[in-house]
Amino acid sequence: MSLESVRYSRGSLAVLNQLLLPHESRYEPVASVKEAWEVIRSMKVRGAPAIAIVGCLSLAVELESNEVKEKDQLVMFILESLEFLVTSRPTAVNMAKAAEQLSAFVHQEAVRANATSESIRKSVIEWAEDLLRKDVEDNKKIGDCGAQHLLQKVPGHPITILTHCNTGSLATAGYGTALGVIRSLHSMGRLAHVYCTETRPYNQGARLTAYELVYEKIPATLIADSMASIAMKEKGVSAVVVGADRVVANGDTANKVGTYQLAIAAKHHGIPFYVAAPSTSCDLRLADGGHIVIEERPSQELTDVNGKRITAQGIGVWNPAFDVTPCDLITGGIITEHGVFSPQELQAALTKVMKEEGKRQKHEA
Numbered sequence: 001m002s003l004e005s006v007r008y009s010r011g012s013l014a015v016l017n018q019l020l021l022p023h024e025s026r027y028e029p030v031a032s033v034k035e036a037w038e039v040i041r042s043m044k045v046r047g048a049p050a051i052a053i054v055g056c057l058s059l060a061v062e063l064e065s066n067e068v069k070e071k072d073q074l075v076m077f078i079l080e081s082l083e084f085l086v087t088s089r090p091t092a093v094n095m096a097k098a099a100e101q102l103s104a105f106v107h108q109e110a111v112r113a114n115a116t117s118e119s120i121r122k123s124v125i126e127w128a129e130d131l132l133r134k135d136v137e138d139n140k141k142i143g144d145c146g147a148q149h150l151l152q153k154v155p156g157h158p159i160t161i162l163t164h165c166n167t168g169s170l171a172t173a174g175y176g177t178a179l180g181v182i183r184s185l186h187s188m189g190r191l192a193h194v195y196c197t198e199t200r201p202y203n204q205g206a207r208l209t210a211y212e213l214v215y216e217k218i219p220a221t222l223i224a225d226s227m228a229s230i231a232m233k234e235k236g237v238s239a240v241v242v243g244a245d246r247v248v249a250n251g252d253t254a255n256k257v258g259t260y261q262l263a264i265a266a267k268h269h270g271i272p273f274y275v276a277a278p279s280t281s282c283d284l285r286l287a288d289g290g291h292i293v294i295e296e297r298p299s300q301e302l303t304d305v306n307g308k309r310i311t312a313q314g315i316g317v318w319n320p321a322f323d324v325t326p327c328d329l330i331t332g333g334i335i336t337e338h339g340v341f342s343p344q345e346l347q348a349a350l351t352k353v354m355k356e357e358g359k360r361q362k363h364e365a
């Protein structure tokens with residue numbers, strides 16, 4: 001069994017088919033951008049960071065294996081491929097952000113003196129490989145920084161966490177975001193227990209998070225989504241920590257559907273509510289959550305269980321894959337690889353980091 005969402009070496013990419021977990025651990029090859037689009041759309045691969053990583057690595061694999069194109073043709077192929085990958089799923093920002101950054105990078109590379117098809121092809125492959133490496137580094141920083149923050153701010157140790165959906169190694173390149181905080185607390189010996197919600201209708205919690213927690217022998221209990229409020233009331237939950245698909249400028253956060261009601265329940269019980277997200281999941285171009293496109297998925301995900309219909313024909317179905325938690329309900333803060341910020345602090349903090357990063361890159365160029 002494995003917890004790696006992707007297996008990559010230059011010229012070769014395989015993804016763990018998460019639709020089969022926890023019963024079967026099957027890696028499926030992805031040899032092209034088109035195949036990546038399919039595995040993302042079908043949710044064989046899911047999770048905001050993992051979507052961007054698989055998308056960009058699929059381009060790298062296709063560039064590695066195809067004959068080298070003429071320079072202008074190559075640039076056009078790369079730009080069109082990235083544009084296509086962004087259409088696979090609209091709510092998580094990571095793929096769109098990576099596509100925008102990689103497109104700008106390709107334009108820069110293409111106008112360098114002595115730029116060739118080969119130099120462009122190689123630099124794009126290396127960019128995609130850097131994304132994979134950096135995600136694991138970011139997640140470990142999120143985990144440790146979030147754990148330290150919780151130990152300082154949250155009363156009552158060891159700590160009990162309630163989390164939603166799957167934000168672990170199966171949603172990222174490894175370690176995870178909210179589940180990264182849980183991993184870090186566990187490795188410090190300061191985690192009492194985890195309550196993970198089943199997360200209907202895809203069951204990321206029941207099928208994926210429970211699998212990760214059992215795999216690493218982290219003490220945890222699975223609850224139905226409907227049990228979250230009573231768990232907060234009766235199970236000594238110290239904090240709620242969830243992931244994110246898109247955190248916008250004012251701190252409003254799109255995450256798996258059901259997150260919004262967890263934040264409302266946490267507020268009612270006086271339990272701090274945290275979002276754990278890398279800066280790659282932050283979109284400062286959107287002022288507030290009202291601008292986030294919410295993906296609606298096929299009705300069969302609600303009407304069927306294991307391929308068998310459980311509801312009457314003719315019933316209407318609404319299946320939004322995400323909801324938006326307003327920033328005022330994110331009472332604990334937003335845990336990033338750069339530190340923990342209140343929703344009000346986030347935009348200035350990330351803008352400062354981006355400026356410093358820009359200066360560093362200019363200095364290195």
Ligand SMILES: CSC[C@H]1O[C@H](OP(=O)(O)O)[C@H](O)[C@@H]1O
Pocket residue numbers: 046047048049164165166167168171172176177178204242243244245255256257321
């Ligand atoms: C590491 S954040 C993962 C994030 O993505 C999940 O959505 P999906 O399973 O539909 O891709 C969920 O919202 C998680 O919080």
